[in-house]
Amino acid sequence: MSLLNWSSAFCVGVTEIDDQHKKLVDMANRLNDAMQIGQGREALAKILNELVDYTVYHFGTEEKLMSVHQYPNQAAHKEEHKKLIAAVSDFKRKFDTGDAAITSEIMNFLRDWLTKHILQSDKLFAKDLNSKGVK
Numbered sequence: 001m002s003l004l005n006w007s008s009a010f011c012v013g014v015t016e017i018d019d020q021h022k023k024l025v026d027m028a029n030r031l032n033d034a035m036q037i038g039q040g041r042e043a044l045a046k047i048l049n050e051l052v053d054y055t056v057y058h059f060g061t062e063e064k065l066m067s068v069h070q071y072p073n074q075a076a077h078k079e080e081h082k083k084l085i086a087a088v089s090d091f092k093r094k095f096d097t098g099d100a101a102i103t104s105e106i107m108n109f110l111r112d113w114l115t116k117h118i119l120q121s122d123k124l125f126a127k128d129l130n131s132k133g134v135k
Contacts, residue, residue: 001036003110014065024051031044034102035104062122065134073128
């Protein structure tokens with residue numbers, strides 16, 4: 001069962017961001033599927049590492065666009081990114097040392113954060129980009 005089903009509601013109207021969001025949703029779903037079927041720590045670690053690395057890459061893309069197009073809310077948006085990266089990095093450190101496991105609770109946190117961030121913060125950001133001709 002998928003953690004998060006992609007739908008047109010998640011499209012923000014900037015192709016590069018939408019494509020990256022689709023990939024993030026796919027990676028979160030892969031991690032959730034691996035957790036649900038009980039794959040080993042090594043398999044989970046590989047997917048978790050890919051997800052963390054790609055999230056950092058994606059946030060870099062957004063932050064570059066914010067800077068280039070002088071997005072007025074970039075400080076608050078970057079702070080949201082910073083908080084998620086800190087939370088995920090802390091979890092990853094605990095997972096890597098055996099002090100944490102990938103659970104439904106962790107996956108629900110990730111799903112809820114992604115949903116809220118895309119539907120609220122990223123939609124506002126993309127609306128600003130669209131008004132400046134970025135598609």
